[in-house]
Amino acid sequence: MTDLMQMGQAAQTAARQLSQLTAAAKNLALLKMATALEAATPEILEANAADLAAASALPAKFTDRLKLTPARVADMASGLRAVAALDDPTEKADKGWRTGAGLFIVQQRVPLGVVGMIYEARPNVTVDAAGLTLKSGNAVILRGGKEALHSNIALAKVLQQALHAAGLPAEALQVIADPSRALASQMMHLTDYIDVLIPRGGAGLIRAVVQEATVPVIETGAGNCHIYVDRAADLAMATAIVVNAKVQRPSVCNAAEKLLIHRAVAEAYLPVLAQELQRHGVALRGDAAACAIVPSMTPATAEDWDTEYNDLIMAVKVVDSEAVAIAHINAHNTKHSETIVTGDYAAGEQFLNQVDAACVYVNASTRFTDGQEFGFGAEIGISTQKLHARGPMGLSALTTTKYQIRGAGQIRE
């Protein structure tokens, strides 16, 4: 029987040890984990085959993400080596200053402690999460989708052996072997032992965790992203950006879902842009004005403006001014990524200042909202909340700070 409380205690003890390690010790363990994964490829694929056999009735899209191959195991190992090469966020202090009373205060970066991850049946997330949490000095408790259970147990076993071989506590990484809903629920309330929960997966999974958990959650993912083509846009640039943001990878959260276009350019430009999007297989849904200009569009419903399609679909609205575009975005967006295309300086600045979102762009594709593109090396996810972290999260999102205060006997007057 899985005893979550016991797992939590073991994770907390391991986290205390991890918090004291040098970057070199953690990097050594990450490299050993990578080598161990490659060496254990046959066992991992065998466990994965059992999962795949049990999931054979499920759609190909689902089993495709569940399936491991020698190349995918090698990719996981490369991922761990890449994390080893990153800077250790806990080696940095944010600030240091001396107070009026003569105390010297350092705001030091420290690990969060124990991270809980809840995710779908994707074994690669198991390895990814193990690497990122270890590098940032945290222990992790993993609860993946039940269809990947054999794969996850096999991966965890290999990674734990490597941790042990590197002289680190194996309990730094634990997989919940009981896939029941009751245990996931218990995990979401384990406030004494888990410092933060990070759900990774579809909107439904994330919403369920946010609503149920009493452990603090870092929310990631939903993206109803807009592109506003201003009256002063360079229209060739607008076409390139809209097509890239919609078409290059429509299933991801930073893909654009909505197009707002200024009435002054709609009549002449929308037919050209629509044709280009349709040529790329995009189904267009328009408001009345857009449909009047491009009759091949389907009329959009009220629901469309709040929907993240994650698909080759785009809804189009004609607006009378930038102010209307900004108000529409602030009313319907998921606070993820928004772009204006304009050659007008004031229009760009107004958009940057008034749109409420994690990432606001002038003249660039929303697809750049990404930890790698931002230069963070690794990405934990993209936060759409306002507390703790907002936008693409690098390793430092898995840390907090501690004030270390050095005195000489000061007492308060």
Added chain:
Amino acid sequence: MTDLMQMGQAAQTAARQLSQLTAAAKNLALLKMATALEAATPEILEANAADLAAASALPAKFTDRLKLTPARVADMASGLRAVAALDDPTEKADKGWRTGAGLFIVQQRVPLGVVGMIYEARPNVTVDAAGLTLKSGNAVILRGGKEALHSNIALAKVLQQALHAAGLPAEALQVIADPSRALASQMMHLTDYIDVLIPRGGAGLIRAVVQEATVPVIETGAGNCHIYVDRAADLAMATAIVVNAKVQRPSVCNAAEKLLIHRAVAEAYLPVLAQELQRHGVALRGDAAACAIVPSMTPATAEDWDTEYNDLIMAVKVVDSEAVAIAHINAHNTKHSETIVTGDYAAGEQFLNQVDAACVYVNASTRFTDGQEFGFGAEIGISTQKLHARGPMGLSALTTTKYQIRGAGQIRE
């Protein structure tokens, strides 16, 4: 009837306006609010008298915090003027850099949006919260203790008139006029309109909000703080620090509640320290070893180690090593403030690195954990959580960031 949804919408609209204001415009409003409070002292005291009359059966400790006087109204006005003089956190950017794709990214500080405050029957918190949230560009919805309702409504009316006179939206500051529990509960779930909830008050209030709210909460306050007197301590310094931390203001969260003392110095030093504490009226509770050395101590129970007394009581434990002291602290503290007194360099560093708390001290009183002492000017509270903000929170804890990204037509390859 109070319509919270309508209040939330109005607050959100006001917050959008506030987020675009210059510091000068906000400061002008703060100064007008201060002047208006002073001018309206008679009306405010009249409303307060009604609250006091209804609360006459309540304990003096309670009514003392409820009671307003001309001097206390003047203090509130001074507080607003002090906030006007502080730096505006939203005028700063945290970072700026150019990416590989040539995008220029600025991580700009921006207001959180709408802040909800839930607090006890202390009218000064109404004005304090109004000032801090306005300065940081946020709208605020206030739900104070029902015994202060007339006072809060009178204060809000004066402050709203001043906001209006300064050309700002009066809905930047709203008081919930219905003191029912049901409405407080509704407020804790108003995720569409309130960006963060800050409970201020006793441990019970804070726990209740943390457990019920689905709106993100910034947790403040509980402090089971320890002082560890190491074998290498300067004992005169230790006495000064322990007495200061325990006695100077025992009711506050950064007062020390527990004393750990190394066995090597306990026999000779504990009687001296105990006598000094007892001379200041402190009731001591000891573990077996401490009671054996100082028989006038009461034996401590298991519960004592987890209790925040907020009173002239201190529990004392004799430990065999610093490692034992650190393990005890990490098992029982509330992650607030912890001090070691030592002359040993390695002992001090070990304590700073291994104790898990917002503020960890060497050779200083825990009483310095305070926004003013840290040099933050204002203090929203002291966070004992790990996400978003940890330790004393200045105005920047009421902000988040937004990535503003300037491009030249970049699309993702």
